[in-house]
Amino acid sequence: MIAPFWAQAQDDSRIPLIGEKAPSFTAETTQGTLNFPRDYGRNWKILFSHPRDFTPVCSSEIIELSQMQEGFKELGVKLAVVSSDTLSQHKAWVKTINELRYKDRQPVKIDFALIDDKNYVVAKKYGMMHRPVSTSEYVRGVFVIDGKNIVRAVFFYPHSVGRNMEEIKRTVIALQTTDKELVYTPANWMPGDDVLVPYFPYTDKELKDDPKVADNFYNVGHLMHFRKSK
Structure with missing residues (x-):
């Protein structure tokens, strides 16, 4: 059968x-x-x-x-x-x-x-x-x-x-963003929000003393390194 x-x-x-x-x-x-x-x-x-x-x-x-x-x-x-x-x-x-x-x-x-x-x-x-x-x-x-x-x-x-369907669209935007910019997106990220950088390119001293660095990046403890949205 x-x-x-x-x-x-x-x-x-x-x-x-x-x-x-x-x-x-x-x-x-x-x-x-x-x-x-x-x-x-x-x-x-x-x-x-x-x-x-x-x-x-x-x-x-x-x-x-x-x-x-x-x-x-x-x-x-x-x-x-x-x-x-x-x-x-x-x-x-x-x-x-x-x-x-x-x-x-x-x-x-x-x-x-x-x-x-x-x-x-x-x-x-x-x-x-x-x-x-x-x-x-x-x-x-x-x-x-x-x-x-x-x-x-x-x-x-x-x-x-x-x-x-909005969440599915958000996921596509997040994936395209991470691919293009070589970043990660944190929980509840929405287009235009700050993104996570996998490897922080600056020292704590540079982040504290260099205004240009501080204008673009910040840390949350030593676990999360963010790049501010453009």
């Missing part, structure tokens, strides 16, 4: 780790055939998974993504959303969402791909089905992938809790 698709997907599925190459796949989407991540080139990518189309939490998430899609584009980020729903279901859902008014905002036409994964190919490659929760529906997964197609951040949320 051949096991159903969802059972096969769970037999040898694996969650890609931070620092690994993003698994590739080819699938049909609401924007045509997608070869992921290749078709998105050197852009950053975020791959979202959700349990089911036409459900309340998932609908709220897709609406929020549509409202924020231009902001992600400005960061050089391509978005893609995947579930086990069929392409026809995705298209019908997109049509419905494109007409919904939510939080007194005008609808924004969805401009990112929804991926048909009815055979659980993507679910298997990205470990998006967690057996203790469901044997047929994805959890809410998020994979942040950089321009070199390296997995940089991974999040999972339960079915009952919608994701904070």
